[in-house]
Amino acid sequence: xxxxKPSVSASHSIASRLLLNLERLSxxxxxxKVVYSTAILFFLLIVITPAIAGIIVQxxxxxxxxxxAEIWVKMRxxxxxxxxxxxxxxxxxVLAGIPVAWLIVRRRGRLTTILxxxxxxxxxxxxxxxxxxxxxxxxxxxxxxxxxxxxxxxPPGAVLIALLHFAFSFPVIVxxxxxxxxxxxxxxxxxxxxxxxxxxxAVRTVTLPILRPGILAAFLLxxxxxxxxxxxxxxxxxxxxxxxxFIYDAHASNLTxxxxxxxxxxIVSSLVVFALIKLLAPRIRVAxxxxxxxxxxxxxxxxxxxxxxxxxxxxxxxxxxxxxxxIALPAIQAASSETVTEAxxxxxxxxxxxxxxxxxxxxxxxxxxxxxxxxLPLAILIARNxxxxxxxKIIDALVDLPIVVPSLALGxxxxxxxxxxxxxxxxxxxVLAHTTITYSYFVRTMAAxxxxxxxxxEDAATTLGGLPLRVFxxxxxxxxxxxxxxxxxxxxTRSVDETGATSAVAVTLKTAPILLVSWIRGTVSVTPAERxxxxxxxxxxxxxALVFLRLxxxxxxxxxx
Amino acid sequence: xxxIRFTNVSKSFGKVVALDDVSFEVEDGEYxxxxxxxxxxxxxxxxxxAGLLNPDHGTIxxxxxxxxxxxxxxxxxxxxxxxxxxxxHLTVLQNVAFGPLARGAPPAAALETASKTxxxxxxxxxxSAFPSELSGGMQQRVALARGLASGAGLLLLDExxxxxxxxxxxDLRHKLRDLVKNSGFTAIxxxxxxxxxxxxxxxxxxxxxxxxxxxGPPRRVYRKPSNIFVANLIGxxxxxxxxxxxxxxxxxxxELRGGLTVQAPSKNLTLTDPVILALRKERLRIxxxxxxxxxxxxxxxxxxRFLGNSREYxxxxxNGLIIASRTFGGNERAEYAxxxxxxxxxxEGDAMVFGYPAKGLRExxxxx
Numbered sequence: 001x002x003x004x005k006p007s008v009s010a011s012h013s014i015a016s017r018l019l020l021n022l023e024r025l026s027x028x029x030x031x032x033k034v035v036y037s038t039a040i041l042f043f044l045l046i047v048i049t050p051a052i053a054g055i056i057v058q059x060x061x062x063x064x065x066x067x068x069a070e071i072w073v074k075m076r077x078x079x080x081x082x083x084x085x086x087x088x089x090x091x092x093x094v095l096a097g098i099p100v101a102w103l104i105v106r107r108r109g110r111l112t113t114i115l116x117x118x119x120x121x122x123x124x125x126x127x128x129x130x131x132x133x134x135x136x137x138x139x140x141x142x143x144x145x146x147x148x149x150x151x152x153x154x155p156p157g158a159v160l161i162a163l164l165h166f167a168f169s170f171p172v173i174v175x176x177x178x179x180x181x182x183x184x185x186x187x188x189x190x191x192x193x194x195x196x197x198x199x200x201x202a203v204r205t206v207t208l209p210i211l212r213p214g215i216l217a218a219f220l221l222x223x224x225x226x227x228x229x230x231x232x233x234x235x236x237x238x239x240x241x242x243x244x245x246f247i248y249d250a251h252a253s254n255l256t257x258x259x260x261x262x263x264x265x266x267i268v269s270s271l272v273v274f275a276l277i278k279l280l281a282p283r284i285r286v287a288x289x290x291x292x293x294x295x296x297x298x299x300x301x302x303x304x305x306x307x308x309x310x311x312x313x314x315x316x317x318x319x320x321x322x323x324x325x326x327i328a329l330p331a332i333q334a335a336s337s338e339t340v341t342e343a344x345x346x347x348x349x350x351x352x353x354x355x356x357x358x359x360x361x362x363x364x365x366x367x368x369x370x371x372x373x374x375x376l377p378l379a380i381l382i383a384r385n386x387x388x389x390x391x392x393k394i395i396d397a398l399v400d401l402p403i404v405v406p407s408l409a410l411g412x413x414x415x416x417x418x419x420x421x422x423x424x425x426x427x428x429x430x431v432l433a434h435t436t437i438t439y440s441y442f443v444r445t446m447a448a449x450x451x452x453x454x455x456x457x458e459d460a461a462t463t464l465g466g467l468p469l470r471v472f473x474x475x476x477x478x479x480x481x482x483x484x485x486x487x488x489x490x491x492x493t494r495s496v497d498e499t500g501a502t503s504a505v506a507v508t509l510k511t512a513p514i515l516l517v518s519w520i521r522g523t524v525s526v527t528p529a530e531r532x533x534x535x536x537x538x539x540x541x542x543x544x545a546l547v548f549l550r551l552x553x554x555x556x557x558x559x560x561x
Numbered sequence: 562x563x564x565i566r567f568t569n570v571s572k573s574f575g576k577v578v579a580l581d582d583v584s585f586e587v588e589d590g591e592y593x594x595x596x597x598x599x600x601x602x603x604x605x606x607x608x609x610x611a612g613l614l615n616p617d618h619g620t621i622x623x624x625x626x627x628x629x630x631x632x633x634x635x636x637x638x639x640x641x642x643x644x645x646x647x648x649x650h651l652t653v654l655q656n657v658a659f660g661p662l663a664r665g666a667p668p669a670a671a672l673e674t675a676s677k678t679x680x681x682x683x684x685x686x687x688x689s690a691f692p693s694e695l696s697g698g699m700q701q702r703v704a705l706a707r708g709l710a711s712g713a714g715l716l717l718l719d720e721x722x723x724x725x726x727x728x729x730x731x732d733l734r735h736k737l738r739d740l741v742k743n744s745g746f747t748a749i750x751x752x753x754x755x756x757x758x759x760x761x762x763x764x765x766x767x768x769x770x771x772x773x774x775x776x777g778p779p780r781r782v783y784r785k786p787s788n789i790f791v792a793n794l795i796g797x798x799x800x801x802x803x804x805x806x807x808x809x810x811x812x813x814x815x816e817l818r819g820g821l822t823v824q825a826p827s828k829n830l831t832l833t834d835p836v837i838l839a840l841r842k843e844r845l846r847i848x849x850x851x852x853x854x855x856x857x858x859x860x861x862x863x864x865x866r867f868l869g870n871s872r873e874y875x876x877x878x879x880n881g882l883i884i885a886s887r888t889f890g891g892n893e894r895a896e897y898a899x900x901x902x903x904x905x906x907x908x909e910g911d912a913m914v915f916g917y918p919a920k921g922l923r924e925x926x927x928x929x
Contacts, residue, residue, distance in 0.1 A: 187642045187644065187646040188646050190613055190640060190642065190646070191640065191641070191642060191648075192659065193632075193633040193634050194611050194613070194633050194634070194636070194638060194639050194640040194713075194717070195634075195639055195660040195663055195708075195711045196634050196635075196660055196663040196664040197634055197663035198634050198663075201663055202663075205659075206648055206650075209650045210648070210649060212650075291662045291663055292665075293663065293664060293665035294665070297634075
């Protein structure tokens with residue numbers, strides 16, 4: 001024991017000396033400039049450019065961009081449908097998600113902690129598997145039709161797309177709103193209550209209007225996801241076309257012009273709609289001049305509240321959790337059969353499965369790390385308006401780009417960029433592609449969180465002699481740890497379940513979702529039990545990783561107080 | 562609007578006892594100050610009245626009607642938190658109109674009530690501003706107006722002047738009281754500032770560790786505090802240890818530590834009781850000439866503190882004790898310097914005598 005001690009302290013002192021030197025370095029303006037410009041450069045070159053370069057280059061390289069009038073009409077219709085579905089589904093998600101987030105925050109208990117974790121399930125089901133799961137549950141004989149008869153089955157089309165998008169956007173809303181409710185100062189609500197407002201009135205006229213920026217952010221994230229998702233949507237679309245389905249169909253029929261034009265139309269109109277919503281929403285002042293005391297008093301009564309809670313929980317179970325997990329349900333049966341022993345010993349198709357799982361998690365871990373390192377400076381830059389408001393605003397607007405590009409177009413673009421521009425090994429191409437796909441989630445979460453910290457805290461620490469890096473490490477970071485981990489969780493889960501864009505850049509390597517798609521589609525022949533078990537393993541492991549990360553996040557946040 | 566009565570009310574948070582078997586009554590229309598150090602249970606008391614917390618034991622009644630089960634919005638008791646909690650998304654006028662609206666008044670009537678109340682606090686000109694655009698003092702007035710306009714009869718003010726700077730606190734406290742009294746409200750005003758409590762309260766309730774230490778009109782609480790803690794919290798005093806030497810009728814002869822004997826009211830003292838003699842600083846008079854006082858002794862000025870309208874002297878008396886004296890007025894002639902020999906003394910009736918506290922003097926003088 002004694003012999004090891006000096007070496008431990010020596011290594012400790014080397015580490016602390018290194019840290020001290022780094023901190024000293026951080027005080028120099030040149031260092032600051034180098035760090036921030038590297039982050040900006042990384043953002044522009046590795047995140048933004050690959051996301052749109054392919055589309056732009058193709059736009060100029062196709063000799064004649066042309067579409068027949070008939071296809072043009074089809075595309076316009078499809079794009080309009082994308083926005084109709086996206087806007088209405090995101091609104092419904094807000095309506096359904098807020099009561100659940102409320103329940104999680106205000107009724108702290110063992111049951112709500114479980115609910116809190118269950119909400120993330122749609123995050124960890126690979127998107128394509130999610131599409132099949134929804135299809136099986138709502139349309140095919142084995143699902144809802146089994147219980148209520150075939151007239152209640154939902155055929156592929158607009159409604160089924162809406163059901164799918166509702167399910168995968170739901171956790172986004174709940175995640176963001178839980179954070180908002182946790183940060184909210186309840187005294188406003190308390191003041192409203194003692195002024196004579198019922199609980200419902202207080203929440204409607206005070207809490208929700210104050211939290212409007214957060215609700216808006218959640219809405220936009222849900223909208224972006226709905227507008228860009230391709231992989232699962234094509235499975236449930238049938239002959240119905242949204243913008244992304246149109247791009248997929250055009251791609252399949254080699255109509256390059258249509259792909260390029262439709263992608264650009266989707267990207268530009270998404271950005272315009274985003275900008276409009278961001279600009280207009282804060283200006284709508286909902287003056288609470290109308291109160292219905294008797295009605296709202298009734299709505300605040302325990303029976304009504306219990307009813308509301310039950311309805312939100314039923315909506316969550318019936319429209320989100322069950323449909324998402326439906327494909328993995330046979331795994332419970334399979335768990336008791338010998339399929340499990342085969343799976344665990346890695347016989348037959350399982351050998352490839354486990355190596356794909358390993359690859360997926362390795363990629364997810366690396367993409368998360370790259371995101372944290374490259375995203376933090378950018379988040380600070382946006383939150384603190386470093387180098388002027390103009391630069392911060394431009395970057396702020398650009399950060400949303402990767403999540404509004406339709407995922408197929410993103411895949412095509414990424415593929416084009418990494419095939420032509422670099423000679424990087426395929427593994428690293430996948431890691432960087434995943435960085436692009438997930439970048440917005442991390443930077444958005446962190447920027448919002450840093451904005452929430454009073455700059456005075458940092459100023460105080462600086463005047464106490466804190467070097468910039470130390471102030472960040474000791475003050476800013478501990479205060480934003482929960483958000484850092486939330487952001488990391490978003491990035492990690494998104495990376496593990498991403499299918500569409502990954503399949504465009506992966507040539508020989510197969511991540512778990514890609515492998516599972518080949519199982520589900522029947523390109524590799526497996527039994528339904530094996531298929532269910534495969535999806536089940538991925539969902540279960542991601543879910544466990546998620547719970548583990550959340551436990552760390554909670555421990556850290558309580559440590560900070 | 563309401564007579565509030567607490568009967569044996571207790572409230573704990575886990576192992577921390579915030580209020581311990583508290584009983585008191587507040588009359589309709591009274592302006593009561595609740596005074597106590599941090600953590601004494603003041604805010605818990607307010608929140609119990611507001612209905613934001615429920616007592617573990619005991620009953621709270623408004624006009625004889627138990628309200629333990631009445632929810633916050635039906636109690637007609639407006640809680641004004643320390644930082645005001647003005648709704649940031651509403652204008653000043655909308656903030657003030659919130660109460661009437663929440664209770665179902667038609668918008669036009671609610672806005673009229675709000676405008677009238679804003680006139681009362683002289684903020685009509687800022688009606689369309691947002692709270693973030695106002696100064697601290699204005700925010701305080703908006704919070705008050707919001708409470709007054711709400712149609713409630715009871716205002717619960719949690720450190721209403723705590724967020725303001727010292728000068729503004731002095732200016733606003735009487736205006737606050739007058740507005741509340743003129744509007745016919747009952748008010749509970751929580752503060753840790755004893756000057757504020759004494760100058761605005763009809764009654765003072767002194768809290769310590771969740772227990773009521775004293776309850777009465779400011780003059781009585783100041784002159785005849787019920788214990789050493791209250792004597793120390795309200796007004797400045799010197800605390801001297803001693804033993805009862807003898808009692809003659811209403812007078813007791815007390816031997817202070819070091820051998821100095823003084824006369825004090827005998828109360829129910831018995832011989833050889835250890836006691837604490839408390840003497841307010843302004844009651845110890847000093848002079849170069851002979852004074853007509855029951856207790857008079859020689860002393861030496863050891864320190865002088867200049868306080869503008871008053872001076873504070875630390876006098877060392879023959880037994881070695883140091884006693885503080887405070888003199889008012891700009892009488893230059895009556896100023897002394899360190900080292901001056903003076904005569905110091907006090908009237909028998911000005912001495913406050915308490916039994917020696919079980920936990921020791923230092924413990925009793927602990928304020929935080």
